[in-house]
Amino acid sequence: MTDPSTRRDVLKGATLAGATLAAVPSLAKESRPMQDPTSNHTSDPFPEQRQEWPALQRDMKPVPDCGEATYRGSGRLKGRRALVTGGDSGIGRAAAIAFAREGADIAINYYPTEEPDAQDVARLLLAEGCKVKLLPGDLTDARFCHNLVAQAAQALGGLDIVVNNAAYQQSKASIDEISEE
Numbered sequence: 162m163t164d165p166s167t168r169r170d171v172l173k174g175a176t177l178a179g180a181t182l183a184a185v186p187s188l189a190k191e192s193r194p195m196q197d198p199t200s201n202h203t204s205d206p207f208p209e210q211r212q213e214w215p216a217l218q219r220d221m222k223p224v225p226d227c228g229e230a231t232y233r234g235s236g237r238l239k240g241r242r243a244l245v246t247g248g249d250s251g252i253g254r255a256a257a258i259a260f261a262r263e264g265a266d267i268a269i270n271y272y273p274t275e276e277p278d279a280q281d282v283a284r285l286l287l288a289e290g291c292k293v294k295l296l297p298g299d300l301t302d303a304r305f306c307h308n309l310v311a312q313a314a315q316a317l318g319g320l321d322i323v324v325n326n327a328a329y330q331q332s333k334a335s336i337d338e339i340s341e342e
Contacts, residue, residue: 234262234289241265242317244310246300247327249278256324257282266292268313268320270327273297292317300327 243260247253248269257267267286271279279295286293294316298305314320333339 234259234264236264238322239264241321242268242314242319243322243324244268244270244296244313244317244320245324245326246270246309248324249275249282251326253324253326254278254282256326257286260322261286261289261291261293264291265322266317268294268296268317270296270298270300270309270313272299272327 238260241260241264243257243265245253245257245260245267248257248267249271253269257269261267269279269282276297279297283293283295294313296309296312296316298309300306300309310320310323
């Protein structure tokens with residue numbers, strides 16, 4: 162019995178096998194044991210924490226993980242320039258860390274009394290080798306907002322990404338308690 166496979170069929174199969182090994186490195190080399198992601202972090206409730214506004218992330222117990230020790234970048238934003246408001250803490254800090262580890266230069270806006278958190282994240286970003294510009298100021302001041310964008314663009318040589326993240330968290334029992342402001 163003769164095999165009806167052509168040389169093209171054999172090459173397709175070899176290409177598919179090679180692509181599979183390239184796409185799934187664990188098949189091509191020793192793999193690491195799988196970990197259950199639900200057990201990587203505490204399941205205990207965090208203690209209630211009250212701080213005067215504006216608060217500092219560094220004073221929280223435990224200090225939130227914004228990717229400082231866990232996020233690994235791959236250079237997908239190399240050569241880009243980003244402005245992140247509220248970049249000293251929380252989601253803004255996580256975005257700034259991720260952008261820097263992806264290769265972007267970062268301008269961070271934050272409320273002036275949050276300078277210690279801003280300095281902490283600036284040190285981390287500088288260690289990633291990116292350009293960092295800290296721009297403290299109050300986003301409720303329209304004139305400051307216009308100047309902020311211009312300052313960030315000037316410091317970084319332009320802007321490619323703007324993350325308008327700055328916020329003030331307030332707990333309310335009902336959505337009816339939140340004003341339209």
